[in-house]
Amino acid sequence: MTIDPSADRPVYKQLADLIRARIQSGEYRPGQRLPAENDFVAEYGISRDSVRRAMAVLRGEGLIVTELRGSRVREVGEAVTVSISPGTQVAARMPTEPERKQLGIAEGVPILIITEPDGETRKLPADRTIIEASKEQQG
Template identity: 50%
Template sequence: MTVDPRSHTPVYVQVADILRRRIESGELAPGVSLPSEARLTQEYGIGREAVRMAMSILRSEGLVSTVRGHGTRVRSSPERQRVELPAGASVVARMPTGRERNELHLDEGVPVLEIRHGKGEVEVKPGDQVELTRPTES
């Protein structure tokens, strides 16, 4: 897979697309470290800023997480908690506040689900860790 600097698609988007395909195919499995910035700049013949922008795209999509000093790793799919929506409840998906990201230990790019109950009560759940269900009718 190569990057075409003459393409109308920016090189950082091309690199993000290449890495996304490698993640989705399983070539880069959950928990695996992505190549270093230096390796990617060399492999694709692009600058460090383009590599950083590609990684930013993948982080915002929730595919990878970066820990300073430890590199970038493919995120694993978390186990999902089933949450039954009571009658009259509504759900809003949104990006978390900084405080919510810290409290819920969310990676960049992971949304939260705000579950609003009929009495004004609001629950905030990590969007990648819940499966919403409706009560089954008997």
Template identity: 50%
Template sequence: MVAFVVSLHGGTPVYRQIASVLRTRILQGTLAPGAELPSEQDLASQFGVGRDSVRDALALLRGEGLIETRRGFKSKIRELPERQRVALPAGGIVTSRMPTPEERVEHDVSEGVPVLIVDGEVYPADRFEVVGAGAERHSTS
């Protein structure tokens, strides 16, 4: 993997710059599904940053459903599922949040992947996208 120099004085946080580089490599196929990322220490060396910045970047990518992480193992690139569309009725509201343990099991949601709530129905955000004009979006923690 070619080293990338992050800007420590720019307006974009370092972890977001790292996540952006890795995201681009994943989406372009340079990092293929099933491939392991280098260790946190190796990534920190490649980017010239501390491990905390790398951890934050990996957490962001995990939240986007692009990678899987397990304690004691290297992060792996996830297979990118085909996204299904969910129609949002006029005036409908989309809420995003982390799933409950029961929802994770019921909908087979990977750790770190949020869910979308559309008209009371739960959809894993890595497999569904909401379409509809004038959608009002709310995010909860």
């Protein structure tokens, strides 16, 4: 896959598409470090700013995590199955920074707010939560 500077689609979005495809195909595996910014600059002949913008797009999608030593493919934690009963409300939103740290989730990953009929509320990472609805008992 190549990047075409003369295309209608911005260069940074083309790079994000390329990296996303490599993550989805398994070429870049969870936990694997991505090439350095300079490597992308040299390989595709694009600006450092374009690489940084592409990484920001992928962070916003929750696909990568950027740390002091560079970016890596985000590892998805083990899924949790949550049973909900009739009357339970489920909403999704982006977490606050403290919620993100508390739940250990990457930037760009939403949280689920599960509110039980009694008012009890739980916050869970959306990328690791499976919701199982129980059927209402018939009398």
